[in-house]
Amino acid sequence: MAATPSSNSASSAHDSHDFPPLTRDLAFPKSDIRVHLKDHYNAKVYTSGSPVKGEVTIVTKRDVHFDSIQIVLIGNTKASFDGMSFPQEITHTFLKMVMPVPESTYPLPKVLETGGTYTIPFNFVIPSQLTINACNHKRLSDQLQDHHVLLPPSMGGGWEKDDMAPRMTRVEYSIKARVLRETVSSTGPRPENTAIKKTRIMEGTRNIQVLPSTPEEPPLNITPKDRLYSMTKSKTLRKSFILSTKLGKITAEAHQPSAAVISSDGNSLVSRPTMRISLTFDPENPSHIASPPQITGVSGKVTAHTFFSSGTISDFPNLGEQWNTPYVTDRRGQFFTSVSLPPISAVPEVSWTQKMRNQRRDSGYGTESSSSPVVGKDKQKSPVYLTSTVDIPIGLPTDKKTFVPTFHGCIASRVYTLSLSLNMAMALEKSKKRSSGGTRVNLTVPLQVAVEQPGAAVAGGLGQELPSFEEAQADEHLRPRVIQVMSEELREEVQRGRDSWMGGGGGVSSQNTGSSSSDASSGTDGLPGYGDGVVAGQDNEQGQEQEEDRLPGYGEVGGSGRWRRVVVEAPC
Numbered sequence: 001m002a003a004t005p006s007s008n009s010a011s012s013a014h015d016s017h018d019f020p021p022l023t024r025d026l027a028f029p030k031s032d033i034r035v036h037l038k039d040h041y042n043a044k045v046y047t048s049g050s051p052v053k054g055e056v057t058i059v060t061k062r063d064v065h066f067d068s069i070q071i072v073l074i075g076n077t078k079a080s081f082d083g084m085s086f087p088q089e090i091t092h093t094f095l096k097m098v099m100p101v102p103e104s105t106y107p108l109p110k111v112l113e114t115g116g117t118y119t120i121p122f123n124f125v126i127p128s129q130l131t132i133n134a135c136n137h138k139r140l141s142d143q144l145q146d147h148h149v150l151l152p153p154s155m156g157g158g159w160e161k162d163d164m165a166p167r168m169t170r171v172e173y174s175i176k177a178r179v180l181r182e183t184v185s186s187t188g189p190r191p192e193n194t195a196i197k198k199t200r201i202m203e204g205t206r207n208i209q210v211l212p213s214t215p216e217e218p219p220l221n222i223t224p225k226d227r228l229y230s231m232t233k234s235k236t237l238r239k240s241f242i243l244s245t246k247l248g249k250i251t252a253e254a255h256q257p258s259a260a261v262i263s264s265d266g267n268s269l270v271s272r273p274t275m276r277i278s279l280t281f282d283p284e285n286p287s288h289i290a291s292p293p294q295i296t297g298v299s300g301k302v303t304a305h306t307f308f309s310s311g312t313i314s315d316f317p318n319l320g321e322q323w324n325t326p327y328v329t330d331r332r333g334q335f336f337t338s339v340s341l342p343p344i345s346a347v348p349e350v351s352w353t354q355k356m357r358n359q360r361r362d363s364g365y366g367t368e369s370s371s372s373p374v375v376g377k378d379k380q381k382s383p384v385y386l387t388s389t390v391d392i393p394i395g396l397p398t399d400k401k402t403f404v405p406t407f408h409g410c411i412a413s414r415v416y417t418l419s420l421s422l423n424m425a426m427a428l429e430k431s432k433k434r435s436s437g438g439t440r441v442n443l444t445v446p447l448q449v450a451v452e453q454p455g456a457a458v459a460g461g462l463g464q465e466l467p468s469f470e471e472a473q474a475d476e477h478l479r480p481r482v483i484q485v486m487s488e489e490l491r492e493e494v495q496r497g498r499d500s501w502m503g504g505g506g507g508v509s510s511q512n513t514g515s516s517s518s519d520a521s522s523g524t525d526g527l528p529g530y531g532d533g534v535v536a537g538q539d540n541e542q543g544q545e546q547e548e549d550r551l552p553g554y555g556e557v558g559g560s561g562r563w564r565r566v567v568v569e570a571p572c
Helices: 005-018 142-148 286-290 469-477 488-503 510-514 517-523 541-548
Strands: 032-037 051-059 068-081 088-099 117-125 169-186 194-210 232-238 246-254 260-262 269-271 274-283 293-309 332-340 353-356 384-393 412-426 439-447 449-451
Touching (some): 032 169, 051 169, 051 194, 088 117, 117 169, 232 412, 232 439, 246 412, 246 439, 274 286, 274 412
Antiparallel strands (some): 032 051, 051 117, 068 088, 068 169, 260 269, 274 384, 293 332, 293 412, 353 384, 412 439
């Protein structure tokens, strides 16, 4: 029955009053896909060898036709730059691990039905390094190439504490689950012109924080061109004011400290580095040696330097001057921020050692150059100078900041510098809080931040697995072996066996004693080491020479005619 207009009008008014209007979400319900991690929490940090387990849950609100489901672990480095109208962002994907989903697990037909819930488990392991294909850039040194295939740490977000990274640079790790549909597109009549395009119907993402374990690198070769570092500094000590009497010159030379090793979660310092400083004091007058300078205070800071580029970083950005030179093709950026070191309460006491300068001699062995410090251009103020060495322990404020390990990637790098300030004053002024005659020496050295190896703290832990059969076989083949010289006792025993064999009728029977020389010589063609070429009872020099050429330790026969094997032990 057709409804009247009035009834239709009343019905419309009643429906609009009792029910809300249809929204887009209700008209087209959206399916949901989520990534759930097992044993995960917000502050959890993954390192090299850590398993990343979980499952992907798909809840459908309508039928979803698909061709494949993809679960991947992706690592990206992103660098952004301010453009003329909008920011420009460069993304470099250095890691892509695909979790295979067998075709047999897909429903037939490939349709996710309405109201269904589908669960797909996954399992990844954080690798210790990348594949060679992760960095195929050219014009790279071998050392830099090795750095580019190491995993960079998560940087630029996700940490509970500030990681001192700029907003322009990020390193992200994420688990992505995708439901894909394939479409075939053709640009020509030939089969090779046919391409398959994959469209993402659904996608879910879950970010994780990664601190990969990093090995300790050897010290850098610092040159005067490396403006980022200052390994040696000299300052003049005066009595009180700037124009007052000079007391001498203090020279401080810093040695590169060992790496600061942090825990795998980044919350504590496992290995504290120690900075060694060599001090040299050149007194202006020999009378100043009685009161040499002392360290009255030590302060320091750690600076995090982040380098990023729109193109491949082809050199170490912290070395040389190339990073600061004008660029044409690539856009570059640098960001640094500092944090103060924990207070150093125990100021090291300087123990000086007197040394005499190498005086030039009249003999021809004298040289004008000397390893001793020189004060002035043409003359030396004092024949005696003082040297000393102090060790200063370094701590990092891991309770305030997150120190990601030092790394060099394809488009981003992070390095650290350690700056120390030494307040020096003469011994008579050491008791004063602030001496007008003191001076301050500033040094800046490279500091590597590394992450402890997984299982390094526990001997025989999970990091130490039994070798495979192939590895054990290869180790056995490559195991070094040592052949020792025969001992005197064993040599005498071998000689007695030879004498007994030659005089006891062993070897060839007595019928052969009258054989011709040709027969005897033919006997020498037998197997080496068994003595078939020597006739019993003969004093044959040729036979003795042939006997000595045999393999050592074999072919010795006793008087009874039985073979007796004497083996020379060659411990491996």
